[in-house]
């Protein structure tokens with residue numbers, strides 16, 4: 001199972017903010033730290049803000065911070081939200097599969113997908129930013145910038 005790029009970026013942004021220790025990096029800084037286009041990062045930040053996981057303040061002294069909800073969010077919950085509840089295989093697309101009426105594989109894949117999410121449910125942000133990851137996140141973070 002492969003995660004959407006936006007799911008992985010959402011987790012990376014949350015991880016980056018989890019080690020910010022009082023600093024408030026801008027979206028542009030976080031995008032540079034993660035080596036992703038600003039527009040992509042801005043879209044994901046907007047979604048994280050909408051979900052209540054990140055607080056974004058504009059202007060001088062502004063920037064991004066994790067909310068309490070973001071700090072305690074489980075990796076599984078973030079992944080479920082960004083991935084949506086679609087099946088891992090598209091049985092019904094433009095060319096529906098002829099086995100769809102009674103396919104046992106479909107149910108097995110659904111159970112495997114749920115097991116994947118369930119494995120990530122108990123994993124907290126603090127678990128995935130422990131060293132060595134936390135140290136690496138700090139080492140790649142840029143200095144303050146005045147845009148956002």
Ligand code: SF4
Nearest residue numbers: 091097099100103106
């Ligand atoms: S074989 Fe089953 S799981 Fe695969 S596409 Fe067809 S209905 Fe879906």
